[in-house]
Amino acid sequence: EAGVVQSPRYKIIEKKQPVAFWCNPISGHNTLYWYLQNLGQGPELLIRYENEEAVDDSQLPKDRFSAERLKGVDSTLKIQPAELGDSAVYLCASSLRGGPDTQYFGPGTRLTVL
């Protein structure tokens, strides 16, 4: 069974530029998560989807971040415009259902904003 796929793995951009990350969850997993992980810290949830509905986006900075999960499968996370403080690893995870289920993580996208 294929795991969670993310692309790109690495991205370097100038500040104020837009950037997008893509995630393909494990087949059949209804719940998809985007996390932000700063260096030396644990992941922090940005947004959670149940199928195509965003059910928890309270931690998503909506002035510059947006996300979508069309057709309840793949998801895209966008930042526009990027700021220096956005440099971090962006992790995508999926689970069969939401709630307390085990989550399966992708390898992440390491973003560097110059």
Place this chain on the structure above:
Amino acid sequence: SQQGEEDPQALSIQEGENATMNCSYKTSINNLQWYRQNSGRGLVHLILIRSNEREKHSGRLRVTLDTSKKSSSLLITASRAADTASYFCATVLIQGAQKLVFGQGTRLTINP
């Protein structure tokens, strides 16, 4: 905000020794999970312990949970160089959004 706090932040031991990491949390939980993260990789789920369980084993891993003290420990026995990684505890709260809240992690280094 992060609910869990791991202790120690970093641990370095010799191969073959046992490694113990601790996690404390603040509010009542549904379950607590431990994850491993190798450098530059995503997180890998290790073990889940429910609030009504006190101890769980998986291979060389042993997890305990003390809900009265709001703490958990992860023991890795007979450590190997491949165990070098960061280990995170994550809690699912009883109340509010059913989501994982991660601690800051313990960086474990196994010296050959």
